[in-house]
Amino acid sequence: MILVTGGAGFIGSNFVLDWLAGSDEPVVNLDKLTYAGNPDNLSSLAGDARHVFVQGDxxxxxxxxxxxxxxxxxxxxxxxxxxxxxxxxxGPEAFVRTNVEGTFRMLEAVKAYWSGLPEEDKAAFRFLHVSTDEVYGSLGPNDPAFSETTPYTPNSPYSASKAASDHLVRAYHHTYGLPTLTSNCSNNYGPYQFPEKLIPLIILKAVRGEPLPIYGDGMNVRDWLYVGDHCAAIRRILEAGRPGETYNVGGWNEMPNIDIVHAVCDLLTELRPDPPAPYRSLITYVKDRPGHDRRYAIDARKIERELGWRPEESFTTGIRKTVEWYLQHISWVERVASGEYRNWLQQNYSVR
Structure with a gap:
């Protein structure tokens, strides 16, 4: 049995589906079901005794x-x-509450549980904390990629809250001996991603013939990781990672945002031809967000060297799978892209 938190969200639900596709080991899935937690993501597991879902904080x-x-x-x-x-x-307060206080509460509960295990089970137990490359801050165009020893310099309330949670996890290992593992991943993309993030947002707006909002000059660079590859990395870290260690997980796909948007538009032209307007013509540059980090890049050599993991998908294969999935699941997209999400888009983009 493993316990997964946030298993109805984008990466979490992909991990749960992937885990149960390859293992009969049950999953207890704890998720609060906020706006981005979607039980629809797990509908294929209905009636599956290996999956126990608990709604909670x-x-x-x-x-x-x-x-x-x-x-x-x-x-x-x-x-x-x-x-x-x-x-x-x-709204930074929600991020401090969930990412910092939530991780603290998890660590406290897990430490108490782990402390009471028999010695053999205690030695085998693992707490895997899934984090982000954004804790490392922003890179210049010629700076080396983030490694596991790059100093933390978070620049947004989100990345600061994740940095704080990373530090708590590290402290619980070094102070109490809790067998923790931390992964810091680059930008994920793939099925079931909530359409506030770049790739699903562009797909959704493009098929509707709406403007495609691009921050600043579109030259902010990210490393892109297909979510299925990320799930494989997490499985491998859980299986063989050394307690107390951090592993950077990247896709070796460093690209500017505008190139991502062009790739999505070109795939849509191929897969969904004859739109009301050419997809690229919908691109609209909007005012940049405050403190927008210019470049992220992940050096993922440690996880390859120590654990033998490397992504299987190139960006070309991964983005095709992603666009095809969204086109085949438009009803899913429309269900999640209603109500509160529409209000959020209006708030975030109408003033730019």
Whole structure:
């Protein structure tokens, strides 16, 4: 049995689906079901006894403690987090509550549970904290990529809250001996991503014939990681990672945002021809967001050298799979892109 937090979100649900596709080991899935947590992502597991879903908040330490005692997991995989930079700029308090206090409450509950395990189970137990490359700050055009020893210089309320949670995880290993693992990943993309993030937002707006909002000059650079590759990396870290260690997980796909948008538009032209207007013509540059980091890049050699993991998808293959999935699941997109999400888009982009 493993316990997964945030398993109805984008990366978390992909991980749960991937885990149960390749293993009969059950998953207890704890998710608060905020705007980005979507039970639709897990509909294929309906009636599957290997998947136990619990709606709840990671800040609720008593709930987490009860789930640990009742289910006796051998590992915790901690995805649950507020993760959108723009939202953190408008409302940082939710990010501090979930990412910092929530991780603290998780660590406290897990430490108490782990301390009471028999020695053999105690030695085998793992707490895997899934984090982001944004904790490292912003790179210049010629700076070397982020490594596991790059100093933390977070620049947004989101990345600062994740940096704080990373430090707590590290401290609980070094102070209490809790067998923790931390992964810092680059920008994920793929199925089930909430359409506030760049790639699904562009797909959704393009098929509707709406303007495609691009921050600043579109030359902010990110490393892009297909979510299926990320899930494989997490499995490998959980299996063989050394307690107390951090592993950077990247896709070796460093690209400017505008090139991503062009790639999506060109795939849509191929897969969904005859739009009301040429997709590239919908590109609209808008005022940049405050403190927008210019470049991220991940040096993922440590995880390859120590654990033998390397991404299988190139950006060319991964983005094709992604666009095809969204076109085949338009009803899913439309369901999640209603209500509160529409209000958010209006708030974030109407003034730019």
């Amino acid at each position: 990671i800040v609720d330490q008593a709930l987490v403690a009860r789930l640990l005692e009742e289910n006796r997991p051998r590992a915790v995989v901690h995805f649950a987090a507020e993760s959108h930079v723009d939202r953190s700029i408008h």
